Amino acid sequence: MRTPSATARGRAAVLDALLAQPDPVGIDALAQATARHPNTVREQVNWLVAHGYVTRVRQPHEGRGRPAWLYQARGPRPGDGDYVELAAALAWRLQDASPDTEAEALAAGRRWGADLVARRGVTDAPSPATGRRWTVELLEELGYAPAPDSEDRDVVLHRCPLLQAAYRFPDVVCSVHLGMVQSALEANGASSEGSELRPFSAPGQCFLRLGPGPSSSAQPSAGNASA
Numbered sequence: 001m002r003t004p005s006a007t008a009r010g011r012a013a014v015l016d017a018l019l020a021q022p023d024p025v026g027i028d029a030l031a032q033a034t035a036r037h038p039n040t041v042r043e044q045v046n047w048l049v050a051h052g053y054v055t056r057v058r059q060p061h062e063g064r065g066r067p068a069w070l071y072q073a074r075g076p077r078p079g080d081g082d083y084v085e086l087a088a089a090l091a092w093r094l095q096d097a098s099p100d101t102e103a104e105a106l107a108a109g110r111r112w113g114a115d116l117v118a119r120r121g122v123t124d125a126p127s128p129a130t131g132r133r134w135t136v137e138l139l140e141e142l143g144y145a146p147a148p149d150s151e152d153r154d155v156v157l158h159r160c161p162l163l164q165a166a167y168r169f170p171d172v173v174c175s176v177h178l179g180m181v182q183s184a185l186e187a188n189g190a191s192s193e194g195s196e197l198r199p200f201s202a203p204g205q206c207f208l209r210l211g212p213g214p215s216s217s218a219q220p221s222a223g224n225a226s227a
Contacts, residue, residue, distance in 0.1 A: 010040065013034055014036075018071060019073045022161065022162070023165070024056075025164045027069075029167035032163075056072075105172045105173075107179060108176055109181075110183045112176065117183060117187040128190045131186075132148075132151070132152035143159055144157045144158075144159055160206065170199040174206075181197070191212060193212055194209065195210055197209075
């Protein structure tokens with residue numbers, strides 16, 4: 001059987017990243033997510049566009065100059081109610097000129113998390129360990145591709161379901177995500193004290209800590225990035 005070339009594998013990785021996104025994504029955000037140089041990603045995306053796998057649209061115009069291109073894979077993408085609600089919360093937050101954007105984004109995320117918990121139902125045996133495991137499983141369901149340590153305390157997130165928004169507005173998007181995580185932890189017997197989310201902590205990943213405790217080997221580094 002013929003082994004795919006590095007170029008073919010690179011195109012497949014970029015296409016997979018685009019398929020994981022509910023909205024169009026720019027080159028820089030896509031390069032960050034796939035741990036590749038923007039020029040390399042641009043070449044791969046152009047090939048995918050030329051061969052009909054990807055479409056491109058102009059980014060909404062902001063200020064002077066020609067708006068950048070955004071790219072979207074053809075075919076089905078994430079689009080269930082969870083993503084729709086999160087996108088609505090983000091849009092509401094970005095349109096408001098509040099002086100405390102992060103705090104209100106965190107509150108919006110906590111409301112979203114509480115609704116997710118209500119829909120899925122809490123664990124039958126709440127505890128710190130169970131709460132962290134429940135939260136990691138929720139992140140998996142939502143498409144974050146989490147890689148937790150042995151205690152489900154330090155988690156590397158290899159995918160962001162709202163990559164373009166997170167790349168442009170990390171304070172808002174990541175505060176919403178963190179609020180969602182805090183609600184999930186608390187509802188299932190774990191403390192949210194000490195929880196934190198570090199966006200783009202290394203190429204292709206973000207770092208999430210679920211509650212208090214010493215750091216472990218799950219602390220990300222640039223050498224173990226994943227597409």
